[in-house]
Amino acid sequence: MLQFARWLFQQLFPAACPLCKQTFPAGWAEPFCSSCSAGxxxxxxxxxxxxxxxxxxxxxxxxxxxxxLQNPPAFSQVHALGRYEKSLREAIHQFKFNxxxxxxxxxxEILAAVIPPGCEFDLIVPVPLSPARLRHRSFNQALLLGRELGKRLAAPVENGLLVKQVETIAQHDLSASERQRNLQGAFRVTRNLSGERVLLVDDVMTTGSTxxxxxxxxxxxxxxxxxxxVLGRA
Ligand SMILES: [Zn+2]
Ligand SMILES: [Zn+2]
Known part of the structure:
Protein backbone atom coordinates (compact mmCIF):
# COMPACT_ATOMS: atom_id res chain seq x y z
CA MET A 1 0.00 0.00 0.00
CA LEU A 2 2.80 2.37 0.99
CA GLN A 3 4.63 1.52 -2.24
CA PHE A 4 1.51 2.21 -4.26
CA ALA A 5 1.05 5.55 -2.51
CA ARG A 6 4.66 6.46 -3.27
CA TRP A 7 4.23 5.41 -6.90
CA LEU A 8 1.02 7.43 -7.20
CA PHE A 9 2.71 10.49 -5.63
CA GLN A 10 5.56 10.24 -8.14
CA GLN A 11 3.08 10.02 -11.01
CA LEU A 12 1.18 13.07 -9.80
CA PHE A 13 4.21 15.12 -8.80
CA PRO A 14 7.21 13.92 -10.80
CA ALA A 15 10.45 15.21 -9.31
CA ALA A 16 12.19 17.94 -11.26
CA CYS A 17 15.71 19.33 -11.40
CA PRO A 18 15.83 22.13 -8.80
CA LEU A 19 17.86 24.32 -11.16
CA CYS A 20 16.41 24.00 -14.70
CA LYS A 21 13.02 22.55 -13.56
CA GLN A 22 13.13 19.76 -16.17
CA THR A 23 11.32 16.65 -14.98
CA PHE A 24 13.74 13.93 -13.95
CA PRO A 25 13.65 10.66 -15.90
CA ALA A 26 12.10 7.76 -13.97
CA GLY A 27 14.36 6.40 -11.24
CA TRP A 28 16.72 9.44 -11.30
CA ALA A 29 18.53 9.60 -7.96
CA GLU A 30 20.95 12.52 -8.42
CA PRO A 31 20.22 15.97 -6.96
CA PHE A 32 20.47 17.73 -10.38
CA CYS A 33 19.69 16.63 -13.95
CA SER A 34 22.49 15.40 -16.20
CA SER A 35 22.83 18.62 -18.21
CA CYS A 36 23.01 20.85 -15.09
CA SER A 37 25.46 18.40 -13.49
CA ALA A 38 27.61 18.55 -16.64
CA GLY A 39 27.80 22.33 -16.15
CA LEU A 69 53.48 30.79 0.62
CA GLN A 70 54.15 34.41 1.54
CA ASN A 71 51.17 34.95 3.79
CA PRO A 72 49.74 31.61 4.98
CA PRO A 73 46.06 31.80 5.91
CA ALA A 74 44.76 30.48 9.24
CA PHE A 75 42.80 27.76 7.39
CA SER A 76 44.63 24.63 6.28
CA GLN A 77 42.52 23.53 3.33
CA VAL A 78 39.66 24.59 1.06
CA HIS A 79 37.05 22.14 -0.22
CA ALA A 80 35.23 23.56 -3.24
CA LEU A 81 32.45 22.00 -5.24
CA GLY A 82 33.77 23.49 -8.46
CA ARG A 83 34.59 26.51 -10.55
CA TYR A 84 32.42 29.56 -10.06
CA GLU A 85 31.19 29.31 -13.67
CA LYS A 86 28.29 28.03 -15.79
CA SER A 87 25.66 25.93 -13.97
CA LEU A 88 27.25 26.43 -10.56
CA ARG A 89 27.35 30.20 -10.96
CA GLU A 90 23.72 30.11 -12.11
CA ALA A 91 22.72 27.90 -9.16
CA ILE A 92 24.46 30.19 -6.65
CA HIS A 93 22.76 33.25 -8.15
CA GLN A 94 19.35 31.58 -8.01
CA PHE A 95 20.01 30.49 -4.43
CA LYS A 96 21.32 33.80 -3.18
CA PHE A 97 19.64 36.56 -5.16
CA ASN A 98 16.50 34.91 -6.46
CA GLU A 109 24.54 17.27 -0.89
CA ILE A 110 27.07 17.57 -3.71
CA LEU A 111 29.35 19.81 -1.64
CA ALA A 112 29.46 17.25 1.19
CA ALA A 113 30.52 14.64 -1.37
CA VAL A 114 33.75 16.52 -2.19
CA ILE A 115 34.86 16.59 1.48
CA PRO A 116 37.07 13.51 2.00
CA PRO A 117 35.62 10.99 4.50
CA GLY A 118 38.60 11.33 6.88
CA CYS A 119 37.87 15.01 7.59
CA GLU A 120 36.19 15.48 10.96
CA PHE A 121 34.88 18.70 12.43
CA ASP A 122 33.68 19.69 15.88
CA LEU A 123 31.87 22.78 14.66
CA ILE A 124 30.42 24.14 11.46
CA VAL A 125 30.57 27.92 11.30
CA PRO A 126 28.84 29.88 8.53
CA VAL A 127 30.41 33.14 7.35
CA PRO A 128 28.07 35.78 8.81
CA LEU A 129 26.41 38.67 7.04
CA SER A 130 26.30 42.09 8.68
CA PRO A 131 22.96 42.82 10.41
CA ALA A 132 22.02 45.33 7.69
CA ARG A 133 22.78 42.86 4.87
CA LEU A 134 20.87 40.14 6.68
CA ARG A 135 17.81 42.39 7.00
CA HIS A 136 18.01 43.20 3.31
CA ARG A 137 18.34 39.58 2.14
CA SER A 138 16.35 38.04 5.01
CA PHE A 139 18.48 34.88 5.06
CA ASN A 140 22.16 34.02 5.22
CA GLN A 141 22.95 31.61 2.39
CA ALA A 142 26.07 30.37 4.25
CA LEU A 143 23.92 29.41 7.25
CA LEU A 144 21.44 27.48 5.08
CA LEU A 145 24.31 25.60 3.46
CA GLY A 146 26.02 25.06 6.81
CA ARG A 147 22.87 23.51 8.32
CA GLU A 148 22.53 21.07 5.46
CA LEU A 149 26.24 20.24 5.61
CA GLY A 150 25.96 19.72 9.37
CA LYS A 151 23.31 17.02 8.86
CA ARG A 152 25.56 15.18 6.42
CA LEU A 153 28.82 15.58 8.34
CA ALA A 154 27.21 14.99 11.76
CA ALA A 155 28.66 18.19 13.21
CA PRO A 156 26.79 20.94 15.08
CA VAL A 157 26.34 24.34 13.42
CA GLU A 158 27.17 27.32 15.61
CA ASN A 159 25.64 30.31 13.95
CA GLY A 160 26.27 33.03 16.53
CA LEU A 161 29.95 32.18 17.11
CA LEU A 162 31.25 34.47 14.42
CA VAL A 163 29.62 37.85 13.88
CA LYS A 164 30.18 40.62 11.39
CA GLN A 165 30.23 43.76 13.44
CA VAL A 166 30.81 46.43 10.82
CA GLU A 167 29.22 47.02 7.46
CA THR A 168 31.99 46.83 4.90
CA ILE A 169 31.79 48.29 1.41
CA ALA A 170 31.20 45.81 -1.42
CA GLN A 171 34.38 43.93 -2.24
CA HIS A 172 33.95 43.42 -6.00
CA ASP A 173 36.06 46.31 -7.23
CA LEU A 174 38.79 46.17 -4.60
CA SER A 175 42.25 44.67 -4.99
CA ALA A 176 43.36 41.88 -2.63
CA SER A 177 45.19 44.28 -0.30
CA GLU A 178 42.28 46.74 -0.32
CA ARG A 179 39.92 43.86 0.53
CA GLN A 180 42.12 42.91 3.45
CA ARG A 181 42.11 46.49 4.76
CA ASN A 182 38.35 46.74 4.19
CA LEU A 183 37.78 43.69 6.39
CA GLN A 184 40.09 44.66 9.24
CA GLY A 185 38.14 44.37 12.48
CA ALA A 186 34.98 43.37 10.57
CA PHE A 187 34.53 40.00 12.33
CA ARG A 188 34.66 38.93 15.95
CA VAL A 189 33.91 35.74 17.87
CA THR A 190 31.47 35.62 20.77
CA ARG A 191 33.19 32.98 22.90
CA ASN A 192 36.60 31.41 23.37
CA LEU A 193 37.32 28.08 21.74
CA SER A 194 39.37 25.21 23.10
CA GLY A 195 40.89 23.54 20.08
CA GLU A 196 37.65 22.73 18.23
CA ARG A 197 38.19 21.73 14.60
CA VAL A 198 36.12 24.13 12.52
CA LEU A 199 34.59 23.89 9.07
CA LEU A 200 33.98 27.43 7.87
CA VAL A 201 31.23 27.61 5.22
CA ASP A 202 30.49 30.17 2.52
CA ASP A 203 28.90 30.14 -0.93
CA VAL A 204 31.73 31.57 -3.02
CA MET A 205 35.46 32.16 -2.60
CA THR A 206 37.02 34.76 -4.87
CA THR A 207 40.19 36.33 -3.44
CA GLY A 208 39.67 34.54 -0.13
CA SER A 209 40.01 37.75 1.92
CA THR A 210 36.73 37.19 3.81
CA VAL A 230 32.57 26.67 -0.49
CA LEU A 231 30.38 25.96 -3.48
CA GLY A 232 32.20 28.04 -6.08
CA ARG A 233 35.90 28.85 -6.33
CA ALA A 234 36.70 31.74 -8.65
ZN1 LIG B 1 18.79 20.70 -14.52
ZN1 LIG C 1 46.81 29.42 -2.06
Missing part, protein backbone atom coordinates in the same frame (compact mmCIF):
# COMPACT_ATOMS: atom_id res chain seq x y z
CA UNK A 40 29.27 21.97 -12.64
CA UNK A 41 32.94 22.19 -13.57
CA UNK A 42 35.32 20.51 -11.14
CA UNK A 43 38.49 22.35 -10.17
CA UNK A 44 41.60 21.41 -12.15
CA UNK A 45 44.16 19.12 -10.46
CA UNK A 46 46.67 21.98 -10.78
CA UNK A 47 45.61 24.19 -7.89
CA UNK A 48 46.89 25.56 -4.59
CA UNK A 49 46.95 22.78 -2.01
CA UNK A 50 45.77 25.26 0.62
CA UNK A 51 43.37 27.82 -0.90
CA UNK A 52 42.40 25.76 -4.00
CA UNK A 53 43.29 28.61 -6.37
CA UNK A 54 43.28 27.03 -9.85
CA UNK A 55 46.65 27.35 -11.61
CA UNK A 56 46.56 28.33 -15.27
CA UNK A 57 48.92 27.33 -18.04
CA UNK A 58 48.27 23.60 -17.97
CA UNK A 59 49.85 23.07 -14.52
CA UNK A 60 48.62 19.72 -13.27
CA UNK A 61 50.17 19.30 -9.84
CA UNK A 62 49.11 20.90 -6.60
CA UNK A 63 51.43 23.04 -4.50
CA UNK A 64 51.08 26.30 -2.59
CA UNK A 65 50.26 29.48 -4.53
CA UNK A 66 52.54 32.47 -3.98
CA UNK A 67 50.05 34.21 -1.70
CA UNK A 68 49.69 31.19 0.61
CA UNK A 99 15.24 33.43 -3.19
CA UNK A 100 15.55 29.85 -4.41
CA UNK A 101 16.39 28.80 -0.86
CA UNK A 102 15.38 25.19 -1.47
CA UNK A 103 18.61 24.83 -3.47
CA UNK A 104 20.39 24.58 -0.10
CA UNK A 105 19.81 20.84 0.18
CA UNK A 106 20.88 19.65 -3.30
CA UNK A 107 23.88 22.00 -3.30
CA UNK A 108 24.98 20.87 0.17
CA UNK A 211 37.61 33.57 4.63
CA UNK A 212 41.12 34.62 5.68
CA UNK A 213 39.73 37.31 7.98
CA UNK A 214 37.16 34.92 9.54
CA UNK A 215 39.78 32.18 10.00
CA UNK A 216 42.28 34.40 11.75
CA UNK A 217 39.63 35.59 14.20
CA UNK A 218 38.64 31.96 14.91
CA UNK A 219 42.27 30.96 15.36
CA UNK A 220 42.82 33.92 17.66
CA UNK A 221 39.92 32.66 19.80
CA UNK A 222 41.63 29.28 20.23
CA UNK A 223 40.22 27.04 17.50
CA UNK A 224 41.99 23.90 16.31
CA UNK A 225 42.43 23.14 12.62
CA UNK A 226 40.22 25.26 10.33
CA UNK A 227 39.07 24.06 6.93
CA UNK A 228 36.81 25.83 4.47
CA UNK A 229 33.91 24.55 2.37
Missing amino acids: FLVLPSGRCSCCALPFGGGANSSHLCSRC NQVSLDRPLA LRACSSVLQGAGSGDIQVA
